[in-house]
Amino acid sequence: MAFKFHLPDIGEGVIEGEIVEWKVAEGDAVELDQPIVEVQTDKATVEIPSPRKGTIAKINFHAGEICPVGDVLLEIAEDGAPVEAAVPEPPRPHAAPPPIPAAAPQPSPGNGNGTSQVTRSAPPAGAPPSRPEVIDATGSARRVLATPATRRLARQMGVELANVPGSGKSGRVTSDDVRRFGEQPHHTVTPSAPATRAPAASPSTALARPRSPETPVSIVPQGVPQGVPQGVPQGVPQGGDERIPLRGVRRAIAEKMTRSKFTATHFTYVEEIDMSDLVELRTRAKAKAAERGIKLTYLPFIVKAVCAGLKKWPSLNASLDEERQEIVRKGYYHIGIAAQGPEGLMVTVVRDADKLSIFQMAAEIQRLADAVQSGSIQRDELVGSTFTISSLGSLGGVMATPIINFPEAGVLGVHKMSQRPAVVDGEIVPRWLMNLSISLDHRIVDGWDGAMFLAEVKSLLEDPTLMFMEMV
Numbered sequence: 001m002a003f004k005f006h007l008p009d010i011g012e013g014v015i016e017g018e019i020v021e022w023k024v025a026e027g028d029a030v031e032l033d034q035p036i037v038e039v040q041t042d043k044a045t046v047e048i049p050s051p052r053k054g055t056i057a058k059i060n061f062h063a064g065e066i067c068p069v070g071d072v073l074l075e076i077a078e079d080g081a082p083v084e085a086a087v088p089e090p091p092r093p094h095a096a097p098p099p100i101p102a103a104a105p106q107p108s109p110g111n112g113n114g115t116s117q118v119t120r121s122a123p124p125a126g127a128p129p130s131r132p133e134v135i136d137a138t139g140s141a142r143r144v145l146a147t148p149a150t151r152r153l154a155r156q157m158g159v160e161l162a163n164v165p166g167s168g169k170s171g172r173v174t175s176d177d178v179r180r181f182g183e184q185p186h187h188t189v190t191p192s193a194p195a196t197r198a199p200a201a202s203p204s205t206a207l208a209r210p211r212s213p214e215t216p217v218s219i220v221p222q223g224v225p226q227g228v229p230q231g232v233p234q235g236v237p238q239g240g241d242e243r244i245p246l247r248g249v250r251r252a253i254a255e256k257m258t259r260s261k262f263t264a265t266h267f268t269y270v271e272e273i274d275m276s277d278l279v280e281l282r283t284r285a286k287a288k289a290a291e292r293g294i295k296l297t298y299l300p301f302i303v304k305a306v307c308a309g310l311k312k313w314p315s316l317n318a319s320l321d322e323e324r325q326e327i328v329r330k331g332y333y334h335i336g337i338a339a340q341g342p343e344g345l346m347v348t349v350v351r352d353a354d355k356l357s358i359f360q361m362a363a364e365i366q367r368l369a370d371a372v373q374s375g376s377i378q379r380d381e382l383v384g385s386t387f388t389i390s391s392l393g394s395l396g397g398v399m400a401t402p403i404i405n406f407p408e409a410g411v412l413g414v415h416k417m418s419q420r421p422a423v424v425d426g427e428i429v430p431r432w433l434m435n436l437s438i439s440l441d442h443r444i445v446d447g448w449d450g451a452m453f454l455a456e457v458k459s460l461l462e463d464p465t466l467m468f469m470e471m472v
Contacts, residue, residue: 002076003051005051007048010048010069017039017067018040018247018248020247023037024037025056026058028056029056030053030056033049036050036056037073039067040248041252045248050076051076053078055076055079056074057074057075058074153178154173154178163181168322249343250343256406264441266440267447268401268440269438270435270437272435273457273461273462274433275434275462279432282296288359292359294359296362299337300362302412303365305456305457306335306412307353308457308460309453309454309457310453312453315449317333318409320407332352334349334350334385336348336389337368337369337391338390339368342375346382347405348365349383349384387411388405390413397416398416402439408441409441415436417434418432
């Protein structure tokens, strides 16, 4: 009998992955740990190796389709086992992006009141109580708004999320909704696959489906597509259209930006910064940095100023737990740096940025940027930021309204610095001026707090000696 390989957990909070490319086909022989498929998560592409030696008997998801964690990704006939001939099936179209959730919950299937009219049979008299049957209850025809923790609870209770009326914002199903629904009599689930009983060792070891042994995954380099020179604009056929499937990193960006824009209540505030003193300081420090092999830009100074501002205005270093209706203020400063790579925009994370020196910060920012360009960036280097900075360097423009890196409270846009006339002590003199714009989630941050935060950042950048005093 063929071994059924279920898509493993490939990161905290990841509930599904998009198939980017198969490296094998049905009928191919594979070795143990041989790379077989690339799967795109919300942050990076992971390469999954084969958990068995044998022959590929069946592939269940095609490139461009979404595979939920725990679903059977493929089947492998192990060496010595007979291989059943694959039954040809019509090609499936590329999966369309999941729909944007509606503002109100959709009607639940069943008898109209959110429950199904199926009665469970009672256990025989005197029989010991059996362990709960663990069923993957997250599959449904529509996309259900729920956190990974709520989905896990639904699996453990054998509750189908599609049947649970959501009481949260935009119809989101909360853990309390699942518990209330699970306590109702005669509720049940109609799974699309046979249910699996949990191991007898401990309820905590129960999984939604039979799972393979732990299979390591590795990050795949996300380089420029083969045959496409980097930096060369790709033209559209004259007189025609070019259709490009929305998948991979581009699709992940589209989904995340859409969720942020339609969830966080954005407002933007802009301030002009006189960077003249910092320009002189950086000019003097560049030589020292070069001796250490470090390219010193203005970004490390901006990060340090941001960390100091966040410490004085902690409402910006926060997120909103929508399920519990709690504002979570972070006691650490992991700063996201938006970086453009060959596959699209990624947010690298400088952890504990407030504890790094300017030179250490510059080295870490450069290391992460190089990893994005080469495709060697690791997933844990792309998650966990508490506040994000977006900078296009010399292409930064005059002003922009950046979209928040959800679920953070704010994002800082760094714009082009240029020498312009300014009035200083009643005289018109040339100064190095730059705009900073900040987009904030008005559900968490008031306009006053946002303005005061940016004023603090402005004061530190305009007088760098104050910045180094803050670092002591």
